[in-house]
Amino acid sequence: MKLAFDIFTISVVSAGAFFFLAGTVGLLRFPDSLTRLHALTKVDNLGLGLIVLGLLPQTSGLFGALKLVGIWLLVQLSGAIVTQLIAGAVRQHGPHG
Amino acid sequence: MTISSIFDIGLVVLILAIGASTIVVREAFAAVIGFVVYGLLLSITWFRRSAVDVALTEAAIGGGMTGMLMLGAVARLRLAEGNDTRTSLPTRLAVGVMSALIAAGLATAILTPPEVIPTLAPMVMENLAQSGLGNPVAGVLFVYRALDTLLEKVVLILALLGVWSLAPDRVWGGIPGLRVYAQPSTTLTFLAQLLPPVGIVVAIYMCWVGAKEPGGAFQGGTVLAAMWLLVMIAGLKSVPSISQPWLRLLLVVGPAIFLAIGLAGMVLANAFLDYPSGYAKALIVAIEFSLTLSIGVALGLLAAGPPERVRQP
Numbered sequence: 307m308k309l310a311f312d313i314f315t316i317s318v319v320s321a322g323a324f325f326f327l328a329g330t331v332g333l334l335r336f337p338d339s340l341t342r343l344h345a346l347t348k349v350d351n352l353g354l355g356l357i358v359l360g361l362l363p364q365t366s367g368l369f370g371a372l373k374l375v376g377i378w379l380l381v382q383l384s385g386a387i388v389t390q391l392i393a394g395a396v397r398q399h400g401p402h403g
Numbered sequence: 404m405t406i407s408s409i410f411d412i413g414l415v416v417l418i419l420a421i422g423a424s425t426i427v428v429r430e431a432f433a434a435v436i437g438f439v440v441y442g443l444l445l446s447i448t449w450f451r452r453s454a455v456d457v458a459l460t461e462a463a464i465g466g467g468m469t470g471m472l473m474l475g476a477v478a479r480l481r482l483a484e485g486n487d488t489r490t491s492l493p494t495r496l497a498v499g500v501m502s503a504l505i506a507a508g509l510a511t512a513i514l515t516p517p518e519v520i521p522t523l524a525p526m527v528m529e530n531l532a533q534s535g536l537g538n539p540v541a542g543v544l545f546v547y548r549a550l551d552t553l554l555e556k557v558v559l560i561l562a563l564l565g566v567w568s569l570a571p572d573r574v575w576g577g578i579p580g581l582r583v584y585a586q587p588s589t590t591l592t593f594l595a596q597l598l599p600p601v602g603i604v605v606a607i608y609m610c611w612v613g614a615k616e617p618g619g620a621f622q623g624g625t626v627l628a629a630m631w632l633l634v635m636i637a638g639l640k641s642v643p644s645i646s647q648p649w650l651r652l653l654l655v656v657g658p659a660i661f662l663a664i665g666l667a668g669m670v671l672a673n674a675f676l677d678y679p680s681g682y683a684k685a686l687i688v689a690i691e692f693s694l695t696l697s698i699g700v701a702l703g704l705l706a707a708g709p710p711e712r713v714r715q716p
Binding site for chain 2: 380383387391394
């Protein structure tokens with residue numbers, strides 16, 4: 307059973323790390339602010355979500371698992387809202403304003 | 404070479420690179436962003452050294468709060484762009500030489516450690532149970548080095564007085580010039596309504612758990628300050644003028660209670676800042692809670708800046 311959990315963790319966390327890599331490449335390569343934001347939000351949602359999902363079987367108990375999910379939800383919330391604010395500022399003042 | 408040492412080496416390389424970039428980069432805004440990232444990486448380093456208390460403080464103060472203060476400074480510099488804000492060459496040279504000297508001193512201290520590193524840690528661990536605390540860091544802060552901790556909180560108030568004293572006479576006691584978000588934005592309002600309840604619970608938890616596990620007044624206070632600033636920036640609550648009695652009361656309540664309990668220790672226990680046996684934990688938790696409030700208000704006001712206007716526009 308433990309082996310199954312470990313395999314699950316390794317594969318899902320690796321998938322999460324892949325999204326972080328892809329998001330970072332996007333951040334560096336995409337041409338303007340809005341598309342770069344798009345790349346970043348993918349990292350927040352999927353990358354961190356997969357890493358949290360992968361770590362859930364490794365937590366010591368229900369509270370540990372809930373804390374991890376709580377962290378993911380908070381990052382989701384702040385990430386989504388900061389992205390909105392930056393995008394709003396870009397629309398209003400242009401990319402260098 | 405294990406995986407974790409590869410991670411550590413990568414971390415060190417990243418920190419050095421970010422540190423260098425904050426110096427090399429020409430624009431103040433980019434340098435501040437680099438500084439915030441530097442603080443977050445440092446906090447991961449402290450975590451790797453198993454110093455979770457320091458890691459939390461570094462993330463909260465070094466990365467978050469100082470970053471916010473510096474961003475405020477950058478914004479002010481931009482407003483004053485018309486004037487030549489660039490310092491003269493001799494000043495810059497002097498700053499560079501002093502910084503290099505400090506770095507060299509730190510490097511010698513770290514690279515040539517004494518044969519036997521002097522430590523009081525075993526004695527602390529032996530006597531920690533007497534205080535009723537489970538977190539040795541809280542034990543050192545509130546039992547063995549209580550005077551340092553008390554003065555540290557007083558310094559925070561002195562720093563705030565320094566910021567306030569930048570105000571011109573006519574706006575003294577007025578409203579700090581925190582940059583409030585100009586247009587009411589529904590997204591920011593949403594965040595400022597949703598996050599503070601969560602943040603306040605987290606702050607109380609950090610303060611409470613600090614007696615047993617990593618956490619404490621400074622970390623909790625920073626979270627409180629962040630929530631307060633968020634609500635003010637979103638425009639849900641107006642920035643209070645600094646002459647409000649409740650504001651000044653909250654600012655000093657933590658150090659005042661700390662001092663009162665310390666003075667009571669001269670009568671009830673053996674010395675200044677000593678706790679009567681059996682009551683140590685209860686008293687320390689009371690001090691921590693009042694300090695959390697004071698630190699939260701002090702940090703929030705530090706970030707809000709000096710008073711700039713007398714009445715609401």
